[in-house]
Amino acid sequence: GAVVSQHPSRVICKSGTSVKIECRSLDFQATTMFWYRQFPKQSLMLMATSNEGSKATYEQGVEKDKFLINHASLTLSTLTVTSAHPEDSSFYICSARRPGGSDTQYFGPGTRLTVL
Amino acid sequence: SQQGEEDPQALSIQEGENATMNCSYKTSINNLQWYRQNSGRGLVHLILIRSNEREKHSGRLRVTLDTSKKSSSLLITASRAADTASYFCAGNYGGSQGNLIFGKGTKLSVKP
Numbered sequence: 001g002a003v004v005s006q007h008p009s010r011v012i013c014k015s016g017t018s019v020k021i022e023c024r025s026l027d028f029q030a031t032t033m034f035w036y037r038q039f040p041k042q043s044l045m046l047m048a049t050s051n052e053g054s055k056a057t058y059e060q061g062v063e064k065d066k067f068l069i070n071h072a073s074l075t076l077s078t079l080t081v082t083s084a085h086p087e088d089s090s091f092y093i094c095s096a097r098r099p100g101g102s103d104t105q106y107f108g109p110g111t112r113l114t115v116l
Numbered sequence: 117s118q119q120g121e122e123d124p125q126a127l128s129i130q131e132g133e134n135a136t137m138n139c140s141y142k143t144s145i146n147n148l149q150w151y152r153q154n155s156g157r158g159l160v161h162l163i164l165i166r167s168n169e170r171e172k173h174s175g176r177l178r179v180t181l182d183t184s185k186k187s188s189s190l191l192i193t194a195s196r197a198a199d200t201a202s203y204f205c206a207g208n209y210g211g212s213q214g215n216l217i218f219g220k221g222t223k224l225s226v227k228p
Contacts, residue, residue, distance in 0.1 A: 034215060043204060044218045093158055103147055103208050105216060107159040
């Protein structure tokens with residue numbers, strides 16, 4: 001199966017700082033990547049769809065100025081949580097979709113963000 | 117909300133027993149996928165069933181899809197302690213990007 005990595009796996013930061021999370025597709029070029037967040041004991045909620053070379057598409061209720069997404073290459077998408085607050089503490093998971101119309105998404109291991 | 121519902125929310129069984137998890141969704145789908153998540157980890161894709169399929173097998177997994185009832189089930193046969201995880205269904209509703217809408221998940225606990 002495909003491998004998607006995320007870095008860092010865990011981050012603790014102070015309120016007001018910005019945190020960047022990287023999502024890498026290691027063995028295929030992903031024109032489309034997705035960012036999800038997951039609160040404890042809850043399901044995944046799609047935040048945004050990231051397309052290589054273009055602006056991300058954000059889901060309703062997700063602030064694009066707070067969650068900056070950059071998909072600068074076919075193997076890397078980044079999510080930056082700007083001016084993080086304790087309510088942004090969550091588990092952030094990315095996924096990558098193979099090009100060519102495949103419906104299967106390959107998920108990264110997730111990043112646990114704790115904002116103090 | 118298109119988000120699906122899963123039941124039960126939690127399921128506890130003994131090793132060797134079968135585990136059945138159900139998923140219902142609200143609008144028409146292109147396909148439905150099942151994923152597994154170990155605590156604090158990412159998701160692992162288990163199986164995809166298309167809207168024109170009714171049943172699919174993969175090893176000890178059996179998935180059914182009833183589009184008339186907008187429901188799907190995941191059966192794990194001869195469960196093992198290592199099957200302990202949360203299981204999510206996710207619907208592909210045909211968006212151009214192929215994004216998924218996840219159900220709330222079933223937390224399965226298999227006791228040795």
